[in-house]
Amino acid sequence: MSPSEKPEPKFRRRANARPDEVLDAALALFIDQGFARTSVDQVAQRAGISKGAVYLYFPSKEAILAGLVNRTIAPLTDALFDNISRHQGDPRPAIEQFLRMMGKVLTDKRNRAVPLIVIHEAPAAPEIATLFRTAVLDRAIPALSTLLAQGVEGGHIRPIDPELTARTVIGPILAHIIFYEIFGIEPEGGFHLDHLIENHLLILNAGLEPQKG
Amino acid sequence: MSPSEKPEPKFRRRANARPDEVLDAALALFIDQGFARTSVDQVAQRAGISKGAVYLYFPSKEAILAGLVNRTIAPLTDALFDNISRHQGDPRPAIEQFLRMMGKVLTDKRNRAVPLIVIHEAPAAPEIATLFRTAVLDRAIPALSTLLAQGVEGGHIRPIDPELTARTVIGPILAHIIFYEIFGIEPEGGFHLDHLIENHLLILNAGLEPQKG
Amino acid sequence: MSPSEKPEPKFRRRANARPDEVLDAALALFIDQGFARTSVDQVAQRAGISKGAVYLYFPSKEAILAGLVNRTIAPLTDALFDNISRHQGDPRPAIEQFLRMMGKVLTDKRNRAVPLIVIHEAPAAPEIATLFRTAVLDRAIPALSTLLAQGVEGGHIRPIDPELTARTVIGPILAHIIFYEIFGIEPEGGFHLDHLIENHLLILNAGLEPQKG
Amino acid sequence: MSPSEKPEPKFRRRANARPDEVLDAALALFIDQGFARTSVDQVAQRAGISKGAVYLYFPSKEAILAGLVNRTIAPLTDALFDNISRHQGDPRPAIEQFLRMMGKVLTDKRNRAVPLIVIHEAPAAPEIATLFRTAVLDRAIPALSTLLAQGVEGGHIRPIDPELTARTVIGPILAHIIFYEIFGIEPEGGFHLDHLIENHLLILNAGLEPQKG
DNA sequence: AATGAATGAGTTTTCATTCAT
DNA sequence: GATGAATGAAAACTCATTCAT
Missing domain, CATH: 1.10.10.60 (Homeodomain-like)
Known part of the structure; x- marks a missing residue:
């Protein structure tokens, strides 16, 4: 003193x-x-x-969550989604790039946290769910769909339903994160989102290959 | 009296x-x-x-939810999962059967509801998440993994990581449901989980095809 | 113990x-x-x-106040107001009766309290003010006006504006209560609402007397 | 610097x-x-x-209100009240003048506002009620009482209780303002405080007329 | 076994007032 | 003098859970 x-x-x-x-x-x-x-x-x-x-x-309190969502979402520029939907030719390299970028972003637990919170709180805070949907899902899913539709049309990939295939593209990542973060399920080799994505791409790329003959 | x-x-x-x-x-x-x-x-x-x-x-109140989870889970017999993990030969027919069964079950909104509630309430009720995990995920994921590992070993499918591939198998369904139920995103053709699954199987089956040569 | x-x-x-x-x-x-x-x-x-x-x-909390107002208001039957508005002939005996009844009711501090609270809280609880207005003022003022109008028409009282005169009839009581309850002003002889009313009636009755000639 | x-x-x-x-x-x-x-x-x-x-x-914050009351009160000089209480002879012309002046002042909504706020806030801010009482009511009521007492004594008006009659003089104005401002009750012809006062004076002047014989 | 009245802890939100700058 | 960021106390309301009947 x-x-x-x-x-x-x-x-x-x-x-x-x-x-x-x-x-x-x-x-x-x-x-x-x-x-x-x-x-x-x-x-x-x-x-x-x-x-x-x-x-x-x-x-x-909800505005805090909205602020959090906004801050996380902000880096997602229009350019990002435009790049995907404007891609011409075989969609697979674009998908690879997209998934690897997602992998990088979501490897940071802080970035994974926001979508998870949105999912948890959606029933209590539907405006926040809408905010997230509008800023992320309503941009990402159509971009992927457009990319895939173009690939089908050009014969670069097997004829599949683009909109539903978008779920095949993204779904495994979602599952991986939910299993790990919500249910504490960790694969033997650890969380490693990049491993998951590489394994997923292996199957996805082969799965989209147009049939010969 | x-x-x-x-x-x-x-x-x-x-x-x-x-x-x-x-x-x-x-x-x-x-x-x-x-x-x-x-x-x-x-x-x-x-x-x-x-x-x-x-x-x-x-x-x-939580016990009510636990009861709900238990009642929903009960029909999942050991036989079900054993069938999958004991399957010999090309895993793809077994996966097809598994996914189509999931599709049937989860087409009923009441069956979709329970896992969704578990996901929503997981932070507030971790024991329920554990309950669900133990009864469902801890049985389904290993069963699928075993099935896939056996398929790889037998040369029936391309060499992939079985545990991670389990996420590729299931993930699209999870994504479809979450998009629809939590974010209100409906594909042009409607929710139709069976369409999603058939489209997914198309890619998945081709994607698992062992490479020639 | x-x-x-x-x-x-x-x-x-x-x-x-x-x-x-x-x-x-x-x-x-x-x-x-x-x-x-x-x-x-x-x-x-x-x-x-x-x-x-x-x-x-x-x-x-506001519902408590509403309950209080309703309980106080309940005894005010339609018959009461109908009696006044249907009165024929010189209105003054009816007015006397009305004011003396008011005097009796409002001599009980608990009955005075409710209108005062309504007045105090009107800006914060306008629905309560409306409740009171509808149940009391919107019945009492028109009843008095009708009574007075009929008296004017019949030549029983001096030609005055019935609606404005209703304020002359009631106002002194309001003033007396507000002076006493809100500002703590007590006449030399004490609060005695009945004294006020008798004094007021003296003036009012003479004041309404039709002019001769 | x-x-x-x-x-x-x-x-x-x-x-x-x-x-x-x-x-x-x-x-x-x-x-x-x-x-x-x-x-x-x-x-x-x-x-x-x-x-x-x-x-x-x-x-x-309360001091702001006090300041407001003080500023509104300030123009009320001693002379004003002295004039009333020192008046000799028939009090009615003095009362007329007094009420008409009140009417003029209170026709301005800004002037009506201050007493109304005082009434509303009295339970929360008793010192302000006291301030208002001391500066206004404790001067006006005695002044009127003195004026009336003198009128009774001189036989200019009917023998009434001066203090209580002060409430009959002022009350109708108070009622008119409270009905209008607090309860939103407007006479058919509109608020027009001057009409109210003229109508009131008609009755009041006749009502104070000394009885013949 | 069944009821439902009663509890009380917990949370968001507001705002007059203070004080470091 | 002036600012406005920061404080902190206060209060309405909810609801899972308990328990006298």
């Missing part, structure tokens, strides 16, 4: 990094306990601010 | 019919509103009994 | 008098502290039940 | 104009939304200053 010791100020620094800090805290907590079981108080405490301060940046 | 005063009712509600009625009520409600937003009161009312009576049969 | 002492049961008696007990508790508290400054917790405590139990009977 | 570096702005906001601007903003907001549902932030924003700055001029 020497006079030189600076007394803790009641109010901490002012940061305009605050919203991001709140999101960081929220994400960590949501991953641990889920959205519903995390209180705003906990988020605030973990972010090192008061509950009231959280409401300075986010008008509601 | 002699026993002759009150005539025995001709039909007395058998107490052991009650738990099932509760589960029926709960399932209908959970499908409609989700587990979290359904109150025990609602379940009781729909089952035609009092809230207190529900607790006579189930010690907690 | 003798064994014969009955341990306090956790749950008290079940009464269907409960809603009324809640209203009693609420009224006392609202008189003391006002509606806004009274918490549901306080109401519950005063009623000797838990907060949750209050919500068993009233879906919201 | 020499004084010459920063040129004096030609027009500098005079700090002492600020409190009045705050009051203006507050009044407008209070009329619109009521005192309780107006936040200090809103007042600050409307006044074009920061929330903190409001607290430079007013130590609390």
Whole structure:
């Protein structure tokens, strides 16, 4: 208690990094306990601010989740999806590239967490589900479908239903993540999303090969 | 108060019919509103009994869900999974049969509902997730893996990682259901899980074909 | 702590008098502290039940107030207002009777309290204000207006505007109560609403006397 | 930082104009939304200053209301009330003048607003009620009482209780305003406070007329 | 066995007020 | 003087669970 010791100020620094800090805290907590079981108080405490301060940046608890989704979604540019849907010729290299990119992104647990939370909370927060759908699924599925349809038309791949095949393309990744994150099922070799994707591509590429004769 | 005063009712509600009625009520409600937003009161009312009576049969709200999961799981006999894992020769017919059976079962919304609820509630009710995993996933995935490993060994299918390929087998169905049920995404032709499965099998069968030469 | 002492049961008696007990508790508290400054917790405590139990009977805090208004309003039968508006001949005896009845009712502090609370809370609870208006003012003012109009037409009283005169009839009572209850202003002789009314009637009766010639 | 570096702005906001601007903003907001549902932030924003700055001029939200009451009250000089209480002879012309003046003042919604807010907030802010009472009611009622008492004594009006009659004089105006502002009850001809007053005076003047014989 | 009245812990949200800058 | 970020206390409401009857 020497006079030189600076007394803790009641109010901490002012940061305009605050919203991001709140999101960081929220994400960590949501991953641990889920959205519903995390209180705003906990988020605030973990972010090192008061509950009231959280409401300075986010008008509601749900808005925090929306912020999280938005932050995760933001890097998904139109260019990304346009590239896929505008691809000409054999779709398989484009699919490979797409899946490997997904693999890279989703290898980071923090990126996997957001879609999972959305899935968990969809019944309680349908607007968030819509937000995610609009920003991700409604762009990715049509892009893949277009890519595949073009491949069928050009005879580059076997004639399949493009829209349904999009589920064959993406589904295994979804299953892998859900098995691991929700049910704690880990393959012998570990989570390694890249392994899954390479194995999946092996089958997918061969499976799409046009029949001879 | 002699026993002759009150005539025995001709039909007395058998107490052991009650738990099932509760589960029926709960399932209908959970499908409609989700587990979290359904109150025990609602379940009781729909089952035609009092809230207190529900607790006579189930010690907690979560136990109702567990009961639901158990009832849904019960038909999955060991024989079913044994058949798959003991299959010899080309695994593809067995996979076809397995997927078509899944397709039949999961075409009924009531059967889709339980796994979906489990997924939604997993963070809040991990024991239920475990229950489901143990009874379903921990049996289905190894069975498929064994089946595939045997196929690889016998040269009936291309050399792939059996455990990871199990995700390629199942994943598209999971994706289809999640897209539809959670995000409201319906393919142009409608939900039709059987279409999805036939399209998927087309690719999968070709994709597993052993390479010539 | 003798064994014969009955341990306090956790749950008290079940009464269907409960809603009324809640209203009693609420009224006392609202008189003391006002509606806004009274918490549901306080109401519950005063009623000797838990907060949750209050919500068993009233879906919201505002509903408690509505219940209070309704209970106070209930005795005002249609017959009462019909009597006034159907009166024929000199309106003054009817007015006398009406004001004296009001005086009797409003001499009870508990009856005065409800309109006052409504006035205080009108900006925060406009539906309650509407409830009160519909049940009381929209019946009393037209009844008085009709009575006065008939009196004017029959030449029993001086030609005045019936609707505005209704305010002259009622206003002094309102002023008396507001001065006393809100501002703590007490006439030298004490609150005595009946004195006020007699004095008011003296002036009112003379003031309505038709001009001679 | 020499004084010459920063040129004096030609027009500098005079700090002492600020409190009045705050009051203006507050009044407008209070009329619109009521005192309780107006936040200090809103007042600050409307006044074009920061929330903190409001607290430079007013130590609390309640103090803003007090300031508003004071500003409204200020024009009520002692002379005004002295005139009334010192009046000799028939009190009726003085009462007429008084009521017409009230009518003029209260025809402006902004002037009606302050007493109404005081009435609404009295349970939450008793000191403000006291402030209003002391400055207005404790001067007006005695003044009227004195005036009436003198009129009775001089035989200019019928023998009535002066203090209670003061309520008969003022009450109809209060009723008219409360009916209109709080309950939204408008006479057929519109609010027109002056009509109410003229009608009231007709009755009042006749009602105070000393009895013949 | 059955009821349903009662409990009470838990959560989001608001906002007057403070104070570091 | 002025700002506005931050605080923290308060309060309504929900509902799984309990238990007297």
